[in-house]
Amino acid sequence: MSVPVRSMFDTIAKRYDTLNHLLSGGRDLVWRRKAVGYLPRLGPNARVLDLCGGTGDFAAALRKSGRADSNAPCLLGDFSRPMLALAAPKNIAVTAVVLDALNPPVKAASLDVVLCGFGMRNLDDTTAGVRVIHALLKPGGTFVTLEFFRPANVFSRFFYGVLAPLFIPFTGRALGSRRTAYVYLVESVRRFKSAEEYAALCRAEGFADVRVMTYDFGIAHAVVASKRP
Numbered sequence: 015m016s017v018p019v020r021s022m023f024d025t026i027a028k029r030y031d032t033l034n035h036l037l038s039g040g041r042d043l044v045w046r047r048k049a050v051g052y053l054p055r056l057g058p059n060a061r062v063l064d065l066c067g068g069t070g071d072f073a074a075a076l077r078k079s080g081r082a083d084s085n086a087p088c089l090l091g092d093f094s095r096p097m098l099a100l101a102a103p104k105n106i107a108v109t110a111v112v113l114d115a116l117n118p119p120v121k122a123a124s125l126d127v128v129l130c131g132f133g134m135r136n137l138d139d140t141t142a143g144v145r146v147i148h149a150l151l152k153p154g155g156t157f158v159t160l161e162f163f164r165p166a167n168v169f170s171r172f173f174y175g176v177l178a179p180l181f182i183p184f185t186g187r188a189l190g191s192r193r194t195a196y197v198y199l200v201e202s203v204r205r206f207k208s209a210e211e212y213a214a215l216c217r218a219e220g221f222a223d224v225r226v227m228t229y230d231f232g233i234a235h236a237v238v239a240s241k242r243p
């Protein structure tokens with residue numbers, strides 16, 4: 015578990031939602047809505063974990079989509095208490111759990127769906143994260159990753175190489191957050207795997223039907239994968 019990453023999210027928690035919506039021009043809400051749209055309609059007892067769930071917006075998108083029964087159990091797991099605390103007023107009907115994504119206190123093969131929105135990039139070990147999630151899912155379960163992957167086309171290279179380093183740390187700072195947090199955001203995207211490399215990792219860790227969806231010319235991607243029945 016990365017203590018510097020956790021304290022960074024603890025520090026920016028109060029401004030996280032505002033900055034997220036502002037910096038993406040509201041597109042983050044659209045990306046989450048589209049990403050949950052790849053899930054099948056879940057039964058009333060389906061168990062969902064929103065891993066690295068932060069302030070709960072991915073779980074909220076799932077509830078809004080109507081794909082999960084409003085009473086179906088949904089865990090919101092994150093290692094930052096201040097991020098989780100901000101989910102409470104949203105009334106998403108989730109159970110917030112403070113946990114480390116690489117060592118979650120969840121029974122193996124007990125979940126129907128794992129969501130991870132903009133969280134995989136922050137883990138100390140991406141391969142270990144994918145392996146853990148595969149172990150938590152029931153056979154036939156679905157894993158939906160929404161992420162900013164390393165840019166792989168001219169537009170996204172220009173966006174993350176030139177535009178983002180200029181306006182993201184500046185906007186973060188202007189709204190009262192530490193500039194370093196937003197330098198980290200851009201740097202972590204450029205250091206991460208490409209969406210295709212991540213999809214290959216999911217296949218190598220045993221997932222089937224791995225599909226990559228590109229949003230806004232490669233600024234964000236969803237990767238949807240199933241655990242073999």
Ligand SMILES: C[S@@+](CC[C@H](N)C(=O)[O-])C[C@H]1O[C@@H](n2cnc3c(N)ncnc32)[C@H](O)[C@@H]1O
Nearest residue numbers: 023066067068092093094097114115131132136
């Ligand atoms: C960029 S935020 C994403 C929040 C939310 N999923 C969303 O869609 O807005 C990343 C979250 O991952 C959490 N996180 C990072 N590494 C983690 C780890 N090892 N275990 C648990 N949570 C982690 C952070 O605390 C933070 O809340």
